[in-house]
Each structure stands twice: as C-alpha cells, then as structure tokens.
Amino acid sequence: MIPEALILVPLLTGLACLLAKASPRAVRTLAMQGTLATLALAVLLWLVHMKWLAIDPLTARSLLELNLPWIPALGVSLHLAPNGLSVLMVLLTALLGVLSVAVSWRGITQRVGFFHFNLLLILAGILGVFQAMDLFAFYFFWEVMLVPMYFLIDVWGHENRHYAAIKFFLFTQVSGLLMLLAILALYFLHGRSSGAYTFDVARLVDTPLPSPVAFGLLLGFFAAFAVKLPAVPLHTWLADAHTEAPTAGSVILAGLMLKTGAYGMLQFLWLLFPLAALDFAPAARVLGVVGILYGAMLSFAQFDLKRLVAYTSVSHMGFVLLGIFTPNELAWQGAVMQMLCHGLGTGGLFILVGYLSDRLHTRDMRAMGGLWASCPRMGGAAMFLAMAALGLPGMGSFVGEILILIGVFHVSPVLAIVASGGLVLATVYALWMMQQVFHGREKVRAADLRRTELGVLAVLIVLLIYLGVYPKNVFDTFNSTIKHSRTFNSLMQQSQIEDP
Amino acid sequence: MMTRDLLALGPMLITAGGAVVLLLALAVCRSHAFASAWSVLVLAAALAAIPMTWPGAPASGDLLNLLAIDSWALAFWGIIFGSALVVCLLGFEYFRPLAVQAEEFYVLVLLSATGAAVLAAADHFATVFLGLELLSVSLFALAAYRRDQAISIEAGIKYLVLAGTSSALLLFGLALLYFHTASLRLSGLAGPLLAGHPDTIALYAGIALVLVAMGFKLGLAPMHVWTPDVYQGSPAPVSALVGSVSKAGAMAFMVRLAGVTLTGTPGVRNGVFYGLLVLAIASMFTGNLLALRQPNIKRLLAYSSIAHMGYCLLAVLPMAAGAALDRQAVFYYMLAHAVSILGAFGCVCAASENGREAQHVEDYRGLAWRRPVLAGVFSLMLLSLAGIPLTAGFLGKFYVLASGVRNALWLPAVCLVINSGIGLFYYLRVLGTLYQREEAESPDQFATSTAPSALLQPSPQLLLTHLTLAALVVLLIYFGLMPALASLPM
Numbered sequence: 007m008i009p010e011a012l013i014l015v016p017l018l019t020g021l022a023c024l025l026a027k028a029s030p031r032a033v034r035t036l037a038m039q040g041t042l043a044t045l046a047l048a049v050l051l052w053l054v055h056m057k058w059l060a061i062d063p064l065t066a067r068s069l070l071e072l073n074l075p076w077i078p079a080l081g082v083s084l085h086l087a088p089n090g091l092s093v094l095m096v097l098l099t100a101l102l103g104v105l106s107v108a109v110s111w112r113g114i115t116q117r118v119g120f121f122h123f124n125l126l127l128i129l130a131g132i133l134g135v136f137q138a139m140d141l142f143a144f145y146f147f148w149e150v151m152l153v154p155m156y157f158l159i160d161v162w163g164h165e166n167r168h169y170a171a172i173k174f175f176l177f178t179q180v181s182g183l184l185m186l187l188a189i190l191a192l193y194f195l196h197g198r199s200s201g202a203y204t205f206d207v208a209r210l211v212d213t214p215l216p217s218p219v220a221f222g223l224l225l226g227f228f229a230a231f232a233v234k235l236p237a238v239p240l241h242t243w244l245a246d247a248h249t250e251a252p253t254a255g256s257v258i259l260a261g262l263m264l265k266t267g268a269y270g271m272l273q274f275l276w277l278l279f280p281l282a283a284l285d286f287a288p289a290a291r292v293l294g295v296v297g298i299l300y301g302a303m304l305s306f307a308q309f310d311l312k313r314l315v316a317y318t319s320v321s322h323m324g325f326v327l328l329g330i331f332t333p334n335e336l337a338w339q340g341a342v343m344q345m346l347c348h349g350l351g352t353g354g355l356f357i358l359v360g361y362l363s364d365r366l367h368t369r370d371m372r373a374m375g376g377l378w379a380s381c382p383r384m385g386g387a388a389m390f391l392a393m394a395a396l397g398l399p400g401m402g403s404f405v406g407e408i409l410i411l412i413g414v415f416h417v418s419p420v421l422a423i424v425a426s427g428g429l430v431l432a433t434v435y436a437l438w439m440m441q442q443v444f445h446g447r448e449k450v451r452a453a454d455l456r457r458t459e460l461g462v463l464a465v466l467i468v469l470l471i472y473l474g475v476y477p478k479n480v481f482d483t484f485n486s487t488i489k490h491s492r493t494f495n496s497l498m499q500q501s502q503i504e505d506p
Numbered sequence: 507m508m509t510r511d512l513l514a515l516g517p518m519l520i521t522a523g524g525a526v527v528l529l530l531a532l533a534v535c536r537s538h539a540f541a542s543a544w545s546v547l548v549l550a551a552a553l554a555a556i557p558m559t560w561p562g563a564p565a566s567g568d569l570l571n572l573l574a575i576d577s578w579a580l581a582f583w584g585i586i587f588g589s590a591l592v593v594c595l596l597g598f599e600y601f602r603p604l605a606v607q608a609e610e611f612y613v614l615v616l617l618s619a620t621g622a623a624v625l626a627a628a629d630h631f632a633t634v635f636l637g638l639e640l641l642s643v644s645l646f647a648l649a650a651y652r653r654d655q656a657i658s659i660e661a662g663i664k665y666l667v668l669a670g671t672s673s674a675l676l677l678f679g680l681a682l683l684y685f686h687t688a689s690l691r692l693s694g695l696a697g698p699l700l701a702g703h704p705d706t707i708a709l710y711a712g713i714a715l716v717l718v719a720m721g722f723k724l725g726l727a728p729m730h731v732w733t734p735d736v737y738q739g740s741p742a743p744v745s746a747l748v749g750s751v752s753k754a755g756a757m758a759f760m761v762r763l764a765g766v767t768l769t770g771t772p773g774v775r776n777g778v779f780y781g782l783l784v785l786a787i788a789s790m791f792t793g794n795l796l797a798l799r800q801p802n803i804k805r806l807l808a809y810s811s812i813a814h815m816g817y818c819l820l821a822v823l824p825m826a827a828g829a830a831l832d833r834q835a836v837f838y839y840m841l842a843h844a845v846s847i848l849g850a851f852g853c854v855c856a857a858s859e860n861g862r863e864a865q866h867v868e869d870y871r872g873l874a875w876r877r878p879v880l881a882g883v884f885s886l887m888l889l890s891l892a893g894i895p896l897t898a899g900f901l902g903k904f905y906v907l908a909s910g911v912r913n914a915l916w917l918p919a920v921c922l923v924i925n926s927g928i929g930l931f932y933y934l935r936v937l938g939t940l941y942q943r944e945e946a947e948s949p950d951q952f953a954t955s956t957a958p959s960a961l962l963q964p965s966p967q968l969l970l971t972h973l974t975l976a977a978l979v980v981l982l983i984y985f986g987l988m989p990a991l992a993s994l995p996m
Contacts, residue, residue, distance in 0.1 A: 079993035080908075120878075160941060161941050172931060179927060180930075183926055186907060187911060
C-alpha cells in the first residue's frame, strides 16, 4: 500500500505539473504539496516498519509490501518490499525532494511545469529503486530516472550543460547495461538449476553459482553501482554533472543518485554473491581508500566552488565504499550513517553554493572573499556544513566515518590508518573553502540569506546534529534488516574465522 | 480444404484484392480522400482478419507448399499491415499540399505490404522471389514518388539498381540451392534432407547468395550503402515504410532461413552462424559510428536502423535451437522497432511544412518550446530507439539481450552493450537539440509559449497525423510496459 503510493504520488504530481496550464507559482505549490505528501508517506512507512504504530501484523504486511505479477511469462513481478535500509533511503529521498522543490522556488523561472515534472519523475524512479525487490523492476527504475535527470542538466544547467548531460547519461547507461547482462545471466542460471524462472531477489538468492561465474556476475553489478557511487576510475562524469546541473539537480545527484549505487551494493551484492563479494572485498576497499584520498586532493585543487563540493562527494563516498566492503556490523552501520549524512551535508553545501552563485553570478572562489561581513547568516550555515563535511564530532558524519574506520581496523589496520588520512585532507579543503569565500579581505558583498533559505538549511543542520548525537534510530532501523539476514550472519561467522 | 486455405490466406487476399480494386476505381474517378480511406479500410480489414485466422494452418494442402501460414507469419503480418496502415494515414496529409498525384501511392503501399506478407510466409523459392520482387518493385516506385524533387528520383534509381542486383543474386542463389537439393522447398535445406549429400560448393554459394540478398533488404553492413540515400530521398512516409514493412518481411524470412540452415550439416551450420555473427557485429558498429555526426535526421534514422537490424540478429543467431523465446525476441524487437521508426518518421512528417521536409537536425532546434507535444512525442520515439525503459524499444532490447545471454552469445551481447552506448550519443544529440533553449529568449516570450493556445498548436491541416502519432505513443508505452504480445506461441 505505502510502497506503491510512494511511487505514484510523485509520478502523478509530476504529470499534473506538466499538464496543468497553471501559473508558475501554482505549479510550484503543487510540486511542494506532492513532495510533502511523499515525505508524510515515507514517515508513515518508517513508523509502520519499526512497529511504532500499533497495527495488526496482517495489515502491516499489506501496508509494507506489494507483489503484482507484471510479465508473468518471464517471471517478472512488480515486487516492492522495503526493508530497514530501504526505509532509511526512502526517508532521505522524500526529505531531499521537498528541499529540492524549495530551492528551485526562485532559481527556476523557465518551463516551470516541465522542470517539476522531471524533478518528481526522478524522485519516483529513485523511490522505486530503493524499494524494488525484483531485479527487473529494479533495473527498470534504475534506468527510468536517467532521462529526467538528463533533461534537468541539459535544459536548466550552466554553460557546459550539453557535454555534462551526455557524459552522465552515457556512463550510467552503459554500466547499467552491464548490470542487465549480469541480471539476465543470473536469471537463466537460476531458471536452469531450479526450473523456476524468476527475477525475484528472494528466490534468486539460492542460485548455486560456481565461483568464477559468481565473480563475473558480481563485476557486472559492481560496474553499474561503482559508476553511480562513484568509485575512483569511474568518477569522471560526476564533477561535470554536479557542476553543470541546476541546484536542485545537484542536490538530487549528490544526495540521492549516488546513494542508489551504495544502496545496490549493500542490498544486493552481499545478498546475491556473498562468497564472491568476500573475495572481491579487498580490491573494493582499496578503491574506496583511493577514492577518499584522491577525491579530497582533487577537491582542494578546485577554484570552482561547485566543483569543489562535487569532488568532496568522491571522497565521502569512498568511505561508504570502504564500509560496505568491510563485512562487519560496525562498518556497515557506519556506511549507512555516512550515506545519510553525505546526502544531508553535501545536499546542504550544494544548496548553499546555489544561493551564493545566484547572488554573485559566479562560482569562482578567486572572485569571492570576506563574505562573512555582508552575510553572516550564510557564513554561519556554511561553517556548520563545512564542519559536517570534515567530520566534526557531534555531527552524523563523524559517527559514520569513525564507525567505518573502526570496522575496517578489525579487518585491515593498514587501510584504516591510510583512510584516516582522508579526515585530515577533508579538514584542509573544508577550511580552505571557508577561508577563500567567507574570510579575508572583503572582495564582494551580497545579500544575506532570506528566512526561507535559512529555514531550508536549518532543517539539514538540525538533522545532522540529531544524527550525530542520537544515531540510535538509524542503527535500529538498519538493524532490523541485518539481524534477520541469513547472509549477514553467515558472513559474520566467516569473517571471524578469517580474522586472526 | 479449399475454404480453410482461403481463410488462411484471408488477410493477404484482402490487401491484394484491395489494391486491384483501388487501381480499377482510380481509372474511373481520381480522389485522394477516397484512395486513402479505401486503403486504410483494406488494411484495417486485413488486420482484423488476422485473429480470425490465428493460429494459422500448419503444413497441409497444395497451397501450403508455397506458403507457410503459421503463427510466425501471421504475427509478422500484424506488423506489416499495421505499419502500412500507419503509412497510409501519414501519407494523406503529407501528399495533400503537394502537386503530385497521390492516389497511386496507396496502391503501391498496398502492393508492397502484400509483397512483404508473401515474403514473411514464404516457404518455397518461388514465393520468396515473388514476395521480394513485389516488395522491391513497389518500393522503388514509391522512393521516386516525388518526381518534383531530384533527390527522390535519385533514391528511386539507386534502389532500383541495387534491388535489381540483389534480386539477381537471390535468383542465382536459389538456382544453386535447387541444383544441390533438387527441391524448391525451403525445408529442403533442413538437416535430415541434406544428410545424405556431401556439402558442395554450390550449396555454400547458394546459401551465401541468399543471405546477401536478404542482408541487402535488411540493410545489414556491408550491404547497407543504399539505406541512407533511400531514406533521405524518399518522401518521409515511404522512408517509414522501408523501415517497418520491408524490414519486417525480410526479417521474418531471415529467421525461417536461419532456422533451416542452422540445423543443417556442420559445414552449413558454422558458415551461416559465423556469417550472421559477422553481419550482426558489423552492422551494429557501422550503423552507429556512421550516425554519430550525421546532421540529416532521415539519414541518421537510416544508420540507426542498420544498427537495429544488427541488434536483432543477436536473437536470430541461436535459431538452431528453435526455442520459442528467441523467435519471440525477434518478433518483439521488430514490432518495437516498427512502432518507433514509424513514430520518428511521423514526427518528421508533422514537422514538415508546405512540402518542405524538416530533414536537418537544425530544423528541430528548440522544437520543444514551439511545439512541445510534438517534441515530446519525438523524444519518446528517440528514447525507444535508444532502448530506454517505459518504451517498447527497451523491452525489445531486453528480449534480444535475454536471448543472447540464454544462449551464451557473449561476444555479440557485449557488442550490443557497447553499441547502445555509442547509439545513445547521437539520440541524445538530437534530443538535446529539441530542448535547446534559444539564448535570446525573454521572459515574455516564455509566457506566451506556455499559454494554453500555443501549447498544443493544433495546426488543423495535420489533425490526422497528430492522431496517428498519439496512437503510436499509446502503443509505444503499452508495448513498453505490457509485453503480452511477446508471449504469443510461435
């Protein structure tokens, strides 16, 4: 009941935005109402999932799951069944959806209806990705969100938007097709061994796979997820897409689209190919550490403020990759926490950069300086988000990073030590950005944040602190997934055996 | 037996008879409206007759020495007659403002559809040749239909020369096969019948020549050189016809041929398999690479259809196993391709004004802000050609890939993935052009461009074209979400 509503509400609102012959203001209001309704549904989903609402189990089950036959001849079903991890991601998606509509309120003046149509379609696609438990449906949603994102970048983006939009689309589409090949191979292997042809994840789990085959399939999935994440050799689309996209587009890209890659790894890779993933994990961890350090260094080297923030994503998502491929509970909890905080924190930074470049009409840091004097509120918010980016204790990102590092230390102390260098580099780029833009000689003046703008950032800041001081809610929600996961338990045993 | 045969032949008799009646009627009274209405009626009747005939009459009777009217043929007749119907609908408003006599266009469309239908059901060398010739002859008359334009005549002559050559090759190939097997039946090439004979050079050469002739019709590389010129020179509805009807007929026969030869002796089997593999991969790369920087939209669609036929061959390759899944994949791919290519050329028709076709990609710059609905339709067609979900093209590609993976054809499957990436680049280039904002645009202009009256821009003289496009969009989305037709027993 709730899963399909979560997809239908933004979808239908989006269509209404496109077709309504209404004033831009009415369209914006409509989109806002749609995203708020989605957020309410997401919170409801959370409450039901955590059994915090007293509902009898049978109703709760029907509220939480949808399983419709779609293409019966192929064993495709529209199976939506969010688990703990999905619920967290759905909450993040719904929240950032509301904020993206809010930040586009003034920034987008042209083709308002088409803009919000694309925005809401992306949200619908992402919500589908986070809830699908049928690999065909998963791939379907995975691809469906690319087209509106392409339009968002290509139509409302900045100077180099056509290049960025095509690059983004090509990277994600081709890697997605590799995943499709792997999905199909898994489908036929399972069908041949069991006689039942199905794309349902829960049943594909049992497929007996010889280890080289499992490894090959894992690589197919990993290619798609690693491009989205992005893992280092495949990250080059990110800086262009994030930089050229309009603010709402950057928020969605950084906050949500990158999470679909991490989500896929955490949800499906370990579940479908546990042994192959264990073999692959050391290599993935190294990729993660390389991403942490390289992303941070690239970030420091930028003059374009938006590009700087974009590269911090590479660094932060490196932590996520590192955590996901460290098979113990600490690292996984940390990875999920880091995903949420990166969504909120980097989303916030992109919003801030958007506000700034709307005022100054430039994103070049060399042209900025001493802005604190004219806009102290913006400076304060920026300071806060920069601290979140560098992982200051008291904020969610600290919890995430420290848990990942502790988890990794159990498995590979050397990597943990090297990765913690990323924290130092993060401090360097975050403070460098603050100094360049807000401190020093006053080069430019700008109007300070309006009350609504401050409100948008305040939501993010409050949540970051909340996650930092009381992360238990997140842990409990995610725990509801992993404690019941057979794969997880068997992995725990295996990694303990391997541990000296 | 006679009635059953007639019933089985029903759809084809309707189109063939319809063409003759129309020709006679035109001798008495010329009327564009009548001709188009009649041909639409005839094709609709033929389409309606298909379910009545379903699932066809499997092998029996005299007639069926010549034609195999099985569910495979009937399914393709559906594509062929449906596409021809769309072409007739598009043709009406395309030819109306032109100073050419448009009535014979419909006769030729009916004839070409009949030819393609014969080819799709051909099980005998005589019907193969008959169908192919009927199709080709109508098509080169159609390609040159705009005699007011040199480029159209050029397209007609090019097609005439090359189609003539390929017919000659086909005929020679068929003769060689007859020499070897002493049978005019296609099934004479099947494994058990060949078992007693040693392979001869005549057999190999015969099969190779027939493959080349079919490859020519399908526009497979390296027999593709005519495609861009013919697509560009022909009137847009005819280009749509070449892309849908002619391709569907030829592909249906290609699958029959592959099904028979791939179960032949090891020599034949390997030869045909690797031949088709090379054709498939060459077509994918040639089509996509040549389309990359193509500024003419009709040529671009031509190159893209070369690549698409290459993709489709991926599901023809494992035809030896003869599994229903592979046949269904080919059928669904051709169905999806027909809908998308008809839609794309339909958009070209709709964007054209006063007889001047909007051929250049530049003609479409900012179309989304002038005619948003048309641009939306065109985007959907392009996305379908690129194989993006929600559209029929995605499921077509999905079925073909599934067929490749099931049969462990990794090389062509990976080539398909790479080529999807290359292909995406030029589809996105066109798509991006559609949505390019004009830089000098002021907020006032924006306000007027989204005003309700301008939003739909219902140019009344294109009502039929717009309705046809709307129907195609519905089909595109329906086939993209609910592939019920893909599970037909074949």
